[in-house]
Amino acid sequence: MTYELFYHNRIQGRGEFVRLALEDSGADYVDIGRGEEAKGQGSPAIMAILNGQGVVHPPFAPPFLRHGEIMIAQTSNVLHYLGPRIGLAPTDENARLFLLQLQLTVMDFVRDVHDTHHPISNTLYYEEQKDAAKIAAQKFLEFRLPKYLGYFEKVVARNPSGARYLSGGSVTYPDLSMFQIVEGLRYAFPQNMAKAEVNYQRLIALHDEVAQRPRLKAYLVSPRRIPFNENGIFRRYPELDV
Amino acid sequence: MTYELFYHNRIQGRGEFVRLALEDSGADYVDIGRGEEAKGQGSPAIMAILNGQGVVHPPFAPPFLRHGEIMIAQTSNVLHYLGPRIGLAPTDENARLFLLQLQLTVMDFVRDVHDTHHPISNTLYYEEQKDAAKIAAQKFLEFRLPKYLGYFEKVVARNPSGARYLSGGSVTYPDLSMFQIVEGLRYAFPQNMAKAEVNYQRLIALHDEVAQRPRLKAYLVSPRRIPFNENGIFRRYPELDV
Numbered sequence: 001m002t003y004e005l006f007y008h009n010r011i012q013g014r015g016e017f018v019r020l021a022l023e024d025s026g027a028d029y030v031d032i033g034r035g036e037e038a039k040g041q042g043s044p045a046i047m048a049i050l051n052g053q054g055v056v057h058p059p060f061a062p063p064f065l066r067h068g069e070i071m072i073a074q075t076s077n078v079l080h081y082l083g084p085r086i087g088l089a090p091t092d093e094n095a096r097l098f099l100l101q102l103q104l105t106v107m108d109f110v111r112d113v114h115d116t117h118h119p120i121s122n123t124l125y126y127e128e129q130k131d132a133a134k135i136a137a138q139k140f141l142e143f144r145l146p147k148y149l150g151y152f153e154k155v156v157a158r159n160p161s162g163a164r165y166l167s168g169g170s171v172t173y174p175d176l177s178m179f180q181i182v183e184g185l186r187y188a189f190p191q192n193m194a195k196a197e198v199n200y201q202r203l204i205a206l207h208d209e210v211a212q213r214p215r216l217k218a219y220l221v222s223p224r225r226i227p228f229n230e231n232g233i234f235r236r237y238p239e240l241d242v
Numbered sequence: 243m244t245y246e247l248f249y250h251n252r253i254q255g256r257g258e259f260v261r262l263a264l265e266d267s268g269a270d271y272v273d274i275g276r277g278e279e280a281k282g283q284g285s286p287a288i289m290a291i292l293n294g295q296g297v298v299h300p301p302f303a304p305p306f307l308r309h310g311e312i313m314i315a316q317t318s319n320v321l322h323y324l325g326p327r328i329g330l331a332p333t334d335e336n337a338r339l340f341l342l343q344l345q346l347t348v349m350d351f352v353r354d355v356h357d358t359h360h361p362i363s364n365t366l367y368y369e370e371q372k373d374a375a376k377i378a379a380q381k382f383l384e385f386r387l388p389k390y391l392g393y394f395e396k397v398v399a400r401n402p403s404g405a406r407y408l409s410g411g412s413v414t415y416p417d418l419s420m421f422q423i424v425e426g427l428r429y430a431f432p433q434n435m436a437k438a439e440v441n442y443q444r445l446i447a448l449h450d451e452v453a454q455r456p457r458l459k460a461y462l463v464s465p466r467r468i469p470f471n472e473n474g475i476f477r478r479y480p481e482l483d484v
Contacts (some may be wrong), residue, residue: 057340058399060347060393070341074346081339097314097323098299104316106300106345111353119361120374121381132362132374139363151302158298 003029007063011232015063020176025086025220074104089175102174109148137240155203179210184234189241245271251303253474257305257316265461267328317346330415344416351390377475381480421452426476431483466484
């Protein structure tokens, strides 16, 4: 049965972590937010669910996934559901819990990245909170970036199946998310990442291996991959990359 | 087998969402962070796992749970694991996914509350980011508070089992978390909550019902319940409650 992904149509955002999993697995899916309104897709289809009176399990916000009768929101939850179904997670409960734990930590990392350019409120423009953003970004780069990357580097190093993936002996969905994290950080903080990467060689090797997976590689050069831009989570503001 | 909770010993924090579930269910558990160092507990026991070389599934941060050989981190993940085992979630997959979705949204809410007093960085004192905090709190109270509370009110209203709980016909772990959210908001923002509560009567009724559950009621007046204080997530700074 076709997976239907509901997410904003002009940013990678949190939806990209789901897109990467669906693309890498070759799953049959529709990116509803990017479809034509004439076909009942596009932004109105997202709003119809967010505001619809009849939705029993309403999402708080995109991304969310519909799979037949099932509607699931929250990025990590969507990936937890998809993982074993699309070959990106084992079925063993203990292994699945660890993947979910890793993905939740990725999403905390993502929130921290987002808050470097919007520390005070999403309802204010970046320009209205730029001074606070400069301090937030400096503290993020000094403390949070090495803490998160050091953690994931450690997780790969300790993997009992060999220090190649975050968990187990093959790619799982948090590995794809780690690829996206490295890509995003290189986009947003090129100066700082150029200096930092030497400390996270296992993560960089993981990133490089993921980038070569045939379906993912094809996706990344396709028009389906939305370029990074200054409306998303990872934004290139040179004044924050000092 | 005894559940071992690892969390800071002087704040409710994110660990409280796990404590409430363990207490309400009458589960056999030890709050390791609050135990005696002479017994191998207390803060050193937490640090030993965070920094231990032999931990295969290392946590990024507290809270985390040990259950026999299994180690699980991330609050929502811990509750997802515990839920069916302690009678606070059904075993049906679709129902469990919705509970996890709700808990993840609770944790996003918690992060937003935290960031009202620490918008720029956790590495700075509140007093160093007070001006930014005033704006952040104002925007939170105007936009985010009604969005979150309105969402959860809607979820209760739409519950096909009757508009009493967030999901199903009996208390599940996100209901306990919603109790904590109401308690925390009343502590941190008494003026604003006094005005807002009339709009969320189902959530308040849920809060009141949870508060009367015998084991939870006994816990709340016991020394095991750490009082709200200005080191936790919910802080009473009158200048932010305007």
